[in-house]
Amino acid sequence: MAPLILLVDDDPSITASLALLLKQAGYRSVSAASPAQALVWLAKEHCDLVLQDMNFSRQTTGEEGLELLRAIKAGHPQLPVILMTAWGSIELAVRGVKAGAADFVTKPWTNEQLVQAVKTTLSLATTQTGQSGVLTREELDRRWEFRNLIGRDPQLLRILEVAGRVSATDASVLITGESGTGKDEVAAAIVRNSQRRAGPFIRVNLGGIAAALFESEMFGHVKGAFTDAHQDRQGRFELAHGGTIFLDEIGDLGLSCQVKLLRVLQDRTFEVLGSSRTQVVDLRVISATNRNLPELVEKGEFREDLLYRLNLISLHLSPLRERREDVPLLAHHFAQQLGQVYRRGNLEVSEAALHWLQDLTWPGNIRQLRQVIERAVLMSSAGALQRADLELAMEMQPEERSRAQLPTPGTMTLDQMEERMIRQCLTHYGGNLTRVAEALGLSRAALYRRLEKYGIEL
Numbered sequence: 001m002a003p004l005i006l007l008v009d010d011d012p013s014i015t016a017s018l019a020l021l022l023k024q025a026g027y028r029s030v031s032a033a034s035p036a037q038a039l040v041w042l043a044k045e046h047c048d049l050v051l052q053d054m055n056f057s058r059q060t061t062g063e064e065g066l067e068l069l070r071a072i073k074a075g076h077p078q079l080p081v082i083l084m085t086a087w088g089s090i091e092l093a094v095r096g097v098k099a100g101a102a103d104f105v106t107k108p109w110t111n112e113q114l115v116q117a118v119k120t121t122l123s124l125a126t127t128q129t130g131q132s133g134v135l136t137r138e139e140l141d142r143r144w145e146f147r148n149l150i151g152r153d154p155q156l157l158r159i160l161e162v163a164g165r166v167s168a169t170d171a172s173v174l175i176t177g178e179s180g181t182g183k184d185e186v187a188a189a190i191v192r193n194s195q196r197r198a199g200p201f202i203r204v205n206l207g208g209i210a211a212a213l214f215e216s217e218m219f220g221h222v223k224g225a226f227t228d229a230h231q232d233r234q235g236r237f238e239l240a241h242g243g244t245i246f247l248d249e250i251g252d253l254g255l256s257c258q259v260k261l262l263r264v265l266q267d268r269t270f271e272v273l274g275s276s277r278t279q280v281v282d283l284r285v286i287s288a289t290n291r292n293l294p295e296l297v298e299k300g301e302f303r304e305d306l307l308y309r310l311n312l313i314s315l316h317l318s319p320l321r322e323r324r325e326d327v328p329l330l331a332h333h334f335a336q337q338l339g340q341v342y343r344r345g346n347l348e349v350s351e352a353a354l355h356w357l358q359d360l361t362w363p364g365n366i367r368q369l370r371q372v373i374e375r376a377v378l379m380s381s382a383g384a385l386q387r388a389d390l391e392l393a394m395e396m397q398p399e400e401r402s403r404a405q406l407p408t409p410g411t412m413t414l415d416q417m418e419e420r421m422i423r424q425c426l427t428h429y430g431g432n433l434t435r436v437a438e439a440l441g442l443s444r445a446a447l448y449r450r451l452e453k454y455g456i457e458l
């Protein structure tokens with residue numbers, strides 16, 4: 001039978017139009033005109049979801065709505081409740097979510113958003129996301145496609161299970177974790193396992209968009225909307241229509257842009273810059289950040305209401321140093337994969353090398369591990385990667401690290417640096433001038449000239 005939804009609102013025109021909308025979407029509904037009536041009904045009957053207003057005629061502070069929510073959650077902890085709040089009272093909705101509401105929609109609602117919220121909440125209620133941690137790696141792989149996500153760490157398996165279960169819904173997912181822990185990969189896996197897999201998947205790096213360009217980038221613009229708008233441009237949200245938008249580095253978004261983002265996430269509508277037409281989009285939102293959003297909320301740098309919009313489901317990927325057991329699996333996987341890419345055939349990693357890798361701290365997480373293996377694959381020649389190959393690959397630090405090791409600007413001239421580097425190489429290669437010249441990228445003659453210039457004696 002179709003799911004039954006209890007509508008609670010003291011305005012009969014609202015319950016009537018909601019009932020019609022829900023019927024068209026394939027649901028059954030009943031209405032209650034007051035909190036008391038709703039509680040009486042719930043004491044006797046069963047429903048699958050409650051859609052309740054927050055403001056009843058007695059007061060407009062929303063306290064009555066919160067009281068009703070608390071009473072429902074107390075009597076029926078498993079029953080999902082969606083709140084309806086006025087647009088201006090969003091902090092009330094946030095309090096509601098903290099008190100156990102599954103979601104909230106703002107009045108006036110858009111039909112698409114409301115139906116999507118109902119559908120998502122109902123499907124989440126039946127997917128038992130709270131029960132994760134019960135499936136083995138093999139069971140996960142039978143149910144879903146997680147081929148690109150290697151690992152057997154219990155925390156990772158729990159994440160994959162939740163990701164699998166929610167992939168079928170339209171629930172917004174927030175993925176957190178240090179850089180290189182696999183946030184992009186998990187986002188892609190959710191999409192791959194969803195009904196939206198055939199739709200567009202638009203990835204936006206919000207950390208890389210200047211505030212001034214945010215609206216035009218995200219919502220698009222029409223020709224002439226501003227001086228440089230020489231032609232119409234589609235925004236990212238429009239491009240993602242029918243599919244998924246991946247908002248990466250969301251913690252780096254400035255407050256002024258956060259407000260603009262909130263609105264489209266809230267009711268799935270936006271206006272193209274320079275046009276007064278309101279567009280409605282159908283999309284699923286996945287976001288990611290390596291920052292601690294609750295901490296940013298505390299500091300006033302991130303909107304709490306936006307956080308609750310994003311994190312209906314939140315997945316935290318732990319750093320690689322906290323899942324060392326997975327290091328050998330990942331190393332083996334990358335050696336095989338990159339061995340193929342660079343035509344090195346079936347490339348193995350020696351036992352000793354795996355042990356050595358497992359003991360490192362991996363500040364760059366899985367991304368760093370992959371880079372080290374890649375460098376080792378390129379530089380080694382034997383049939384298996386040895387510890388020495390990996391040590392060498394590790395020493396050749398990526399740019400970031402070597403940049404950090406340069407002296408502070410203003411403390412040294414180029415000449416002084418050159419002299420130090422030459423002396424260091426001389427010590428390192430035991431005075432072997434051929435190798436020193438090679439390491440410095442100089443001809444032997446050029447090296448001699450410099451030795452003379454700096455008065456370096458051999």
Ligand SMILES: Nc1ncnc2c1ncn2[C@@H]1O[C@H](COP(=O)(O)OP(=O)(O)O)[C@@H](O)[C@H]1O
Pocket residue numbers: 148149150151177178179180181182183184185186330366367370
């Ligand atoms: N569990 C995993 N198994 C295999 N490869 C992974 C896994 N997690 C991440 N990777 C790889 O590590 C690199 C960094 O992952 P990415 O998802 O971009 O991290 P983040 O977005 O958190 O910075 C990518 O090459 C990705 O394919």
Ligand SMILES: [Mg+2]
Pocket residue numbers: 180183184248
């Ligand atoms: Mg990423």
